[in-house]
Amino acid sequence: MKKVKLTVKGRVQGVGFRYMTKTVADQLGVFGIVRNESDGSVYIEANGEPEKIDAFIEEIRKSPSPSGKVEHIDLTEDATLPTKDNFSVSN
Numbered sequence: 001m002k003k004v005k006l007t008v009k010g011r012v013q014g015v016g017f018r019y020m021t022k023t024v025a026d027q028l029g030v031f032g033i034v035r036n037e038s039d040g041s042v043y044i045e046a047n048g049e050p051e052k053i054d055a056f057i058e059e060i061r062k063s064p065s066p067s068g069k070v071e072h073i074d075l076t077e078d079a080t081l082p083t084k085d086n087f088s089v090s091n
Helices: 017-028 050-061
Strands: 002-011 031-036 042-048 069-077 087-090
Touching: 002 050, 017 031, 017 042, 017 050, 017 087, 042 050, 050 069
Parallel strands: 031 087
Antiparallel strands: 002 042, 002 069, 031 042
16 A cells, blocks of 8 residues: 655646546546645545555546646655545645
C-alpha cells in the first residue's frame, strides 16, 4: 500500500479537474479525496497499490482535465494518511 498527498498548482480550478481526477482514480483503482484549496490549488490524498499510485500521479501530471494545465505538483509519500476505500470529491 502506497499513500501520497499532492498539492497541484496551475489552471486546476473551474476546469473540471476534480471530477476528472475522480474518473482517473476510479479507472485505476486508486482511493482517496480531492478538493479545491482557497489559494487556487487542488489537494489530493491517494492510496492504493504502488504501481496504481504511480500511474495515477502520471495522469495528474498530464492534467486529467483537457482544459486544465498542471504547472507544479508538491508530492509527499505519507504512510500516516488514513486509508480510504473509495475516491471522493469535496468542496
